[in-house]
Amino acid sequence: MSATTADTAVVTSRLGVGARAWRFVKRHTLTVYAALAFIYLLLPIAVVILFSFNDPVGRFNYVWQGFTLDNWREWDAVLGLREAVTTSLQIATLSTIVATALGTLMAMAIVRHHFRGRGTTNILVFLPLATPEIVLGASLLSLFITAQVATGFGTIFVAHVMFIVSFIVVTVKARLVGFDRHLEEAAMDLGANEWTTFRKVTLPLLSPAILAGALLGFAISIDDFIITYFVAGPTQTFPVFVWGAARVAVPPQVNVIASSIFLIAVTIAVVNVIISSLRAGRQQQGA
Amino acid sequence: MASEGAGAPVADVRLEHVVKRFDDVVAVDGVSVEIPRGSFFAMLGPSGCGKTTTLRMIGGFEEPTEGRIFLGAEDVVGLPPYRRDVNTVFQSYALFPHMTIEDNVAFGLERKGVARSERAGRVAEILELVGLGGLGKRKPKQLSGGQQQRVALARALVNHPRVLLLDEPLGALDLKLRKQMQLELKRIQHEVGLTFVHVTHDQEEAMTMADRIAVMNGGRIEQLGPPQELYERPATAFVAGFLGASNLLPGTVEGPGAIRLDSGELVRADVNGRTGRVAAGVRPEKIALGAGGGANELAGTVSESAYIGVATQVVVRTKAGVMQVFAQNAGTGGHVLAPGSPVTLSWSQDATFVVDDVGGTDRDEEEVT
């Protein structure tokens, strides 16, 4: 190994400057490209975080004035912000839980059972993903008005369940298609009834897909503005609140909330990586 | 239960006219069989003949379209797999990928409510038995195909079921390990006294392991009996061809002990009540080169002769058809027969079996394998 490195070094020194520059470029192009891509992706987030420490003069948080921690210390100083964030979290949590349960069962029904209307269900479930949000929002609103349902928390919840279900069904279905049915048969063969089989075998094997779908659904629920705006009535979620605020003033506390969401997400991801690498390490030892 | 004849042993597994249709495919076509307690039963047949389907109906994964299935005295049709005292070793192993080997093997015991401490002991014991001691902490993906297969075996065996169903459990093993596991399986079966139903398409495996073999073809049982009977007295041309090599000579029954071949010669054989068109069969190793081997004689010319150490393989062209002969090299010198030299073949009446005619003399060459 070391001999080869030495050889390479000798060869390199004998090469011309041009060739060496070319080699350098070849070796580092990918690194530079990746770095640029990361900067492109992360720069807007960095700006959001940076401006959460801004000390703005006036109503708009668009120009850097000076560093302060006040925005973080008094994150709910803005009237209505705390309520909006709470509502967003409540709706995202509730609708994700309901949609995950519903979507998992729907995916299993669609993949495993040949019932009448299976094809239609398949298409209907996919529709919320394929329809422009603005159309969905408008149609939902006219539906609620026609049915004389008062818009508010309940209607936002229903609308969010609708599109989260689609994400869950799509991800779980993909996993189920490659699922070895013999595994469930083996569980039953070994004395597990249907429920135990589901709990001990089916669910653990589906859980990565369910979790992925649920996280995606949760994030989109927190983020959704267009559909929510139509069906929100007097209720304000975080995006709806920001939209309303932006017309008169954008307080830096909005950046604080956005930064927090980002930091929490990153923390979860990092913890996940650490846990799974620890687990892999333990398995290596056990082997 | 009351209808069982007094004193007659209750079969552990009994199928009565079991039929299974998948839409337009008839996978199993009227199978009836009784498998006595503690026996090693093999189902042998070519790919797609319905072996796995039959096994799945016993295990409870498919319901028969027609017929009844008994485990002991109980009709189990309609019972889910977890209510049948049967365990299966699946053709594809079906190990739980998210559990360790230990947890896989302990799964059945856990369902039965065996205490954790006892569980650990029994799991370690059975893993030792299948030669996987010390690998219990691994995941199935970290094992080779053969090791996975042995885990599947251990996972079923550890439950001491009434009947163990094995769907080609040795398929992924190399020849040496395969032979070793065959003996091991036999030993385990004797030791624990379980009833084994073993599916395979390897005739040698079935012959060495089973007390009784059912040869299946096209969803039906062609013949059922101990290995020796199937080999010495095959009932159909299919069985004769599937279990080893054989020579089949078409002819017509002329009397209780005689068949007139199409080529004119008379062959002595126990026709077993058959009449009309039949084929007389004889195994290549039961034919003597030269006269004096028995009541049946055919004259022909050698067309090929190959010395293969323990025997000499000779192909002889006769008027009745092409005959294959394995002459044991018991003496010295062997049978060096030049192609083209005339030879007389002879064999005894006892060595001759009779099967239904397979239609047309052109089948002969195919049957000589």
Ligand SMILES: Nc1ncnc2c1ncn2[C@@H]1O[C@H](COP(=O)(O)OP(=O)(O)OP(=O)(O)O)[C@@H](O)[C@H]1O
């Ligand atoms: N679920 C099913 N749907 C439709 N046809 C099926 C199904 N299962 C089996 N078959 C058909 O039934 C026949 C018997 O299949 P089976 O799996 O029992 O064969 P096998 O004897 O086990 O073959 P192999 O030695 O290849 O495992 C085949 O023709 C197969 O195509």
Ligand SMILES: [Mg+2]
């Ligand atoms: Mg099979």
